Amino acid sequence: MGRRPTIIDVARVAGVSKTTVSRVVSSNAAPVRAETRQKVLQAIEQLGYERNTLAGGLRTDRTYTVALFIPDIANPFWPEVARGVQDALESEGYAVVLANSDWDADREHEFLAMSRRNRFDGLIINPASVTNEELVANGIPAVVLSLDTDYPDFDVVGSDSYGGTTLALEHLVGLGHQRLGLISGLSRGFQQPSRLTSYVDFLHQHGIPVEDELLVKCPYGQEYGRRSMEQLLSLSNPPTALFAANDILAIGALQAIREAGLRVPQDISLVGMDDIYAVSVTTPALTTVAKQKYELGCQAATFLLEHIRDAAPEHFRRHALPCRLIRRASSAPPS
Amino acid sequence: MGRRPTIIDVARVAGVSKTTVSRVVSSNAAPVRAETRQKVLQAIEQLGYERNTLAGGLRTDRTYTVALFIPDIANPFWPEVARGVQDALESEGYAVVLANSDWDADREHEFLAMSRRNRFDGLIINPASVTNEELVANGIPAVVLSLDTDYPDFDVVGSDSYGGTTLALEHLVGLGHQRLGLISGLSRGFQQPSRLTSYVDFLHQHGIPVEDELLVKCPYGQEYGRRSMEQLLSLSNPPTALFAANDILAIGALQAIREAGLRVPQDISLVGMDDIYAVSVTTPALTTVAKQKYELGCQAATFLLEHIRDAAPEHFRRHALPCRLIRRASSAPPS
DNA sequence: TACGTTAATGGGAACGTTCCCATTGTAACA
DNA sequence: TGTTACAATGGGAACGTTCCCATTAACGTA
Numbered sequence: 202m203g204r205r206p207t208i209i210d211v212a213r214v215a216g217v218s219k220t221t222v223s224r225v226v227s228s229n230a231a232p233v234r235a236e237t238r239q240k241v242l243q244a245i246e247q248l249g250y251e252r253n254t255l256a257g258g259l260r261t262d263r264t265y266t267v268a269l270f271i272p273d274i275a276n277p278f279w280p281e282v283a284r285g286v287q288d289a290l291e292s293e294g295y296a297v298v299l300a301n302s303d304w305d306a307d308r309e310h311e312f313l314a315m316s317r318r319n320r321f322d323g324l325i326i327n328p329a330s331v332t333n334e335e336l337v338a339n340g341i342p343a344v345v346l347s348l349d350t351d352y353p354d355f356d357v358v359g360s361d362s363y364g365g366t367t368l369a370l371e372h373l374v375g376l377g378h379q380r381l382g383l384i385s386g387l388s389r390g391f392q393q394p395s396r397l398t399s400y401v402d403f404l405h406q407h408g409i410p411v412e413d414e415l416l417v418k419c420p421y422g423q424e425y426g427r428r429s430m431e432q433l434l435s436l437s438n439p440p441t442a443l444f445a446a447n448d449i450l451a452i453g454a455l456q457a458i459r460e461a462g463l464r465v466p467q468d469i470s471l472v473g474m475d476d477i478y479a480v481s482v483t484t485p486a487l488t489t490v491a492k493q494k495y496e497l498g499c500q501a502a503t504f505l506l507e508h509i510r511d512a513a514p515e516h517f518r519r520h521a522l523p524c525r526l527i528r529r530a531s532s533a534p535p536s
Numbered sequence: 537m538g539r540r541p542t543i544i545d546v547a548r549v550a551g552v553s554k555t556t557v558s559r560v561v562s563s564n565a566a567p568v569r570a571e572t573r574q575k576v577l578q579a580i581e582q583l584g585y586e587r588n589t590l591a592g593g594l595r596t597d598r599t600y601t602v603a604l605f606i607p608d609i610a611n612p613f614w615p616e617v618a619r620g621v622q623d624a625l626e627s628e629g630y631a632v633v634l635a636n637s638d639w640d641a642d643r644e645h646e647f648l649a650m651s652r653r654n655r656f657d658g659l660i661i662n663p664a665s666v667t668n669e670e671l672v673a674n675g676i677p678a679v680v681l682s683l684d685t686d687y688p689d690f691d692v693v694g695s696d697s698y699g700g701t702t703l704a705l706e707h708l709v710g711l712g713h714q715r716l717g718l719i720s721g722l723s724r725g726f727q728q729p730s731r732l733t734s735y736v737d738f739l740h741q742h743g744i745p746v747e748d749e750l751l752v753k754c755p756y757g758q759e760y761g762r763r764s765m766e767q768l769l770s771l772s773n774p775p776t777a778l779f780a781a782n783d784i785l786a787i788g789a790l791q792a793i794r795e796a797g798l799r800v801p802q803d804i805s806l807v808g809m810d811d812i813y814a815v816s817v818t819t820p821a822l823t824t825v826a827k828q829k830y831e832l833g834c835q836a837a838t839f840l841l842e843h844i845r846d847a848a849p850e851h852f853r854r855h856a857l858p859c860r861l862i863r864r865a866s867s868a869p870p871s
Numbered sequence: 872t873a874c875g876t877t878a879a880t881g882g883g884a885a886c887g888t889t890c891c892c893a894t895t896g897t898a899a900c901a
Numbered sequence: 902t903g904t905t906a907c908a909a910t911g912g913g914a915a916c917g918t919t920c921c922c923a924t925t926a927a928c929g930t931a
Contacts, residue, residue, distance in 0.1 A: 209885055218911045223889060232908055248612075254600065254653045256887035259590045259916050266633075266654075274622075275615045287636060296650060299634045301622060315631060318589045319601075338773045452817050476610060482787050484819035527767060542917055553881045558919060567878055591917035857874050 206248040215244035226252055230535055236321045258320065259403045267505065268316050269296045270309065270326040271346075277300075277477040278447075278494065282341050282346070284324055285498020289454055292372030293506060295322070298392075306330035313339050328352075341509040344501045347522055356504040356518045360492040362474070365524030366399035366444065369472045369490050372526055373442040374407060377534045378470060384429045384450050396446045396474075418452070426453020434461050441535045442470035448480045451487055455531070466533035485530030493522045542836045569701055581664050590597040593655060601632045602840065603651050603662040605644065606681075610636075612812040613782075613829065617681070621660055621832020622665035628841060630657070641665035648674050658840045660833075665686075675842040679836045683856055684730055691839040691853045695827040697809070700859030701734035701779065704807045704825050707861055708777040709742060711869045713805060717775030719764045731781045731809075750775050754785070761788020769796050776870040777805035783815045786822055790866070801868035813861055818867030828857045 208226070211287030212219040217237060224231035225241040233241075244250070254491070258264040269286050273280045287297050298321070301400070302309040309329050316324050317339065329345040336343055337354050345352045375382055383405070385397045397416075404411050419425040426445060433439055434457065445451035451473030458465055465471050465485055473480055476491035492515055500520055537727050539766070543561070547554040552572060559566035560576040568576075575794040579585075593599040603619050606614045622632050630673055633656070637644040645662050652674065663671070671678055672689050680687045683694030708716055720732045733752075739746050749771055754760040761780060768774055769792065782784035786808030793800055800806050800820055808815055811826035843849070 208885080208889095217889090220911055221888085221909085227889075232910090233911065251596075251649065251653050253655065253887055255590055255594045255655050256916090257889070259588075259594055259887080259918085260889045260917085262904080264590065275619045277612065277615075278609045281613050283634070284608070287609075287634065291635065296633045296654065297635070298631045299618070299622065300626065300632070301619065311668070314586065319631065320590055348724050353760065381926090434612070455817075473643075479814040479817050482790075482818050483813050491851065544917080554917090555881055555919085556879085557878090562919075567880090569879065572879080588917055591886090591921070594917080595890085595919045597886085747928095 205253075206250045207253070208250070210248055211241065211244045211250045214248060215240045217241060226471045227257075230468050230492045237480070244333060249370035262320060264294045264320050264322055265294055265310060266319065266321050268300065268312065268321050268326075268386060270300050270302055270312050270324060272327060273301050274299060276374050277449075277479065278475055278492075281494035282498040285495040285500075286502045287498070289499045289502035290506070302329045304329040305368045310335075316341055319348050323509050325501045326503055342505060343444045344508070346497065346501055346509070348519065354517060356501075356508070356519045356520070358497060358501045358504060359522070360497060362492075362523040363395040363399040364521075365490040365492070366396045366524045367403055368524055369444045369474070370400065370403045370490070371445065372528070372532065373470060373472060374409075376442070376470065376532060379409060380415070380438070380440045380442070381409070382433050382443040383417070384426060384433075384445045384454060385418045386415065386421045386446035386450065387418055394446070396444075400444070421447055421449060423449050423453040423456070426450035427457045428433065428453075430454035430457035430460070435461070440469065442472070442532070444472045444474075446474060447456075448473040448475045448487065448489055451489070452479065452483065455483060455487070465531050467536055470532040470535070472532055474524075476534075483531075488518040488532040491527050492524055497522055540588075541585045543585070545583055546576065546579045546585045547614070549583060550575045552576060553557065561593075563665055596716075597655060599655050599657055600629055601631045601633060601654065601656050602837075603635065603647065603659040605635050605647050605659060605663075605789075607639050607662060607664060608636050609634060612784075612814065613810055613827075615670070616829035617833040619859075620818035620830040620835075621837045623721070623726055624834045625836035639666045641666040645670075651676055653764065658844050660836045660840055665687050665725070668809075673867070677840060679840045679843070681832065685853070689852060691836075691855070693836045693839065693855045694857070695832065695833060695855040696858050697827075698730040698734040699856075700809060700825040700827070701731045702738055702863045703859055704779045705735065705738045707823070707867060708779065708805060708807060709744075710776070711805065711867060713777035714744060714871055715750070715773070715775045715777070716744070717768050717778040718752070719761060719768075719780045719789060720751065720753045721756045721781035721785065724754055729781070731779075737777070756782055756784060757792070758784050758788040762792045764787075765789035765792035766796070769798070771795070775804070775809070777867070779807045779809075781809060783808040783810045783812045783822065783824055787814065787818065790818060790822070800866050802871055805867040805870070807867055816864070823864045823867040824862050825859045826862050827859055832857055 208219045208222045208277055222241050224233050225238050242420055267290055269283060290297055300312045309331055319340060321423040325344050333352045335353055343355055344512045345355045346355045348357060383400050385394055417429040417432055419429045443454055443456050451471055455465060455471060463469060471487060473489040475485050476489045480487035480489050537734060542559045543554045546557045553702060557576050559568050561830055562575050565586050583811050602625055604618060625632055635647045644666055656676060658677040668687045678690055679689045680692045680699050683692060720729055736746055752764040752767055754764045780789050786806055790800060790806060793804055798804060809826040811824045815822035815824050
């Protein structure tokens with residue numbers, strides 16, 4: 202089959218200049234007589250012309266492509282976020298390139314380089330190690346998915362984990378618990394994790410002493426959750442309720458509790474965070490602090506589109522999506 | 537900051553022609569004196585030059601971008617496949633565009649159009665409604681993720697669901713079950729689903745009569761699985777073991793069995809398919825037929841790269857990845 | 872010494888679009 | 902009727918790369 206028709210072929214068939222054809226296809230309110238436009242559209246139809254976005258992008262520096270950089274799409278938290286991003290961007294005509302950093306600094310930097318070489322219009326990133334300055338130097342509009350870290354020169358979007366943690370603890374205290382355990386995720390080299398500060402603040406406000414032994418930090422991962430829970434259960438006076446920094450940790454904790462011959466929620470109440478699918482099908486189904494994952498993606502995409510369209514605003518936004526407590530069967534009054 | 541340096545700026549600084557610079561950066565065995573190459577590399581370093589892939593792609597018709605079209609990244613089966621695809625392609629310098637069709641024909645066609653406009657080098661697709669002919673007409677190298685359907689003009693990669701089903705049924709019969717229920721997913725308007733034919737073949741081979749009442753078809757979805765199971769449990773002589781066409785259906789079935797006051801596996805054994813994360817954390821953890829999701833993605837990517845590089849081969853491959861039975865707690869001998 | 876051969880390099884065209892600027896036609900207005 | 906204004910259109914340059922072809926230098930060989 203012969204080569205693809207170009208704007209020039211269309212122009213020839215329609216009997217107009219390529220400029221006019223360009224005006225019709227990019228359609229941005231360019232002045233073209235209705236009759237002429239009709240001729241052009243007909244020629245396009247007849248030839249099966251399709252715009253070459255590469256050529257257009259070379260000229261305009263707009264590629265209608267956006268990158269989404271996350272740690273790992275196979276981690277059950279991210280697919281929904283990605284879905285939100287994609288739905289919001291595709292409806293505006295953008296293609297979404299997805300890449301997984303695996304928390305690796307080199308990969309992440311390579312992705313930034315790729316976004317420059319490919320002249321992506323923007324990017325949405327959950328940073329592993331990239332700093333605010335590096336992101337500025339990258340020179341591409343960006344939105345950061347993370348509230349825990351400092352990106353003063355970007356819009357940041359995230360879930361209000363601090364508030365979410367309060368929700369979980371209020372729920373447990375409301376049930377009558379006073380001895381609250383915390384399995385806190387390890388922050389990735391950034392500042393104090395929000396769940397931990399929220400936990401400490403909450404206990405202070407409620408006049409409950411903070412006991413270090415009830416507080417375990419570990420990397421995110423089911424096995425780490427299990428071991429952390431084992432550690433808590435081995436205490437002479439273990440907690441009667443536990444809040445885990447995410448659902449995967451909570452599932453690990455559930456395992457440990459089971460293996461210790463104890464029951465949830467009769468012996469110990471358990472609350473997770475994120476609301477991934479799996480915690481709705483455990484036995485008991487886990488009470489959890491739901492994050493608005495899909496909305497997170499949508500919101501980030503919306504902010505990004507504004508930046509792409511209106512150039513740099515002079516001040517940046519910090520958008521925290523509220524969490525919501527989902528009561529399931531893993532939390533109950535202490536016995 | 538001024539505009540980005542181009543190949544011409546590099547040439548000027550290095551004191552050579554742009555052609556020479558091009559030869560250095562595209563590096564494909566072009567004859568350049570070591571000394572000259574060094575000068576060019578130094579100029580590149582000094583200016584911070586980065587190749588504009590748009591411009592290069594316009595000339596060469598190679599974009600180093602590949603599309604992955606799947607039904608829904610938020611469906612727990614796909615993220616791992618996507619991971620496999622991305623890892624295999626990124627290491628070769630390709631960017632991966634991800635799009636969700638939601639089984640919608642219009643969206644899918646729009647994605648194909650996008651892949652043409654953007655001159656993607658190739659695509660990997662789990663087709664919702666696109667036919668072999670349409671995919672041929674698309675004119676872009678492609679690999680199809682699906683064995684159940686007919687794509688004679690493409691490499692197809694998929695899991696051997698037929699063999700996997702046999703694995704599940706052998707397991708159950710091996711445990712002593714004779715009354716085997718099947719919740720079969722509804723095929724999306726294509727041919728006979730492989731799990732159903734496998735089921736029928738298997739029963740014939742083992743001299744077990746096929747009873748229509750033990751066989752339910754429904755769309756994929758937890759709620760459908762639950763209702764299908766309710767239906768099976770309402771039989772005067774319900775099955776003692778059940779194979780569900782995927783894990784989500786199996787989880788729905790588990791729910792229904794629970795709600796009916798029965799126990800798994802004491803009253804009824806349950807086997808799912810796919811091995812998504814959630815079935816490892818249910819109680820009991822589900823026996824399931826694992827698909828090699830990550831490898832599926834890798835294999836598809838590998839095939840695609842071969843097509844991109846070697847143009848069209850004259851005959852196409854059909855690669856079925858074997859399934860593997862994962863024995864967990866949901867299957868046991870009948871009581 | 873003349874000549875072919877090859878390695879190394881450079882100049883310009885081409886990829887397909889959009890933008891700038893010029894030109895034409897037509898209507899509105901004094 | 903002449904002038905101005907604007908709508909509609911066209912021609913060519915530009916975006917940044919790669920490819921084709923030409924040129925030069927260096928070398929071996931008859």
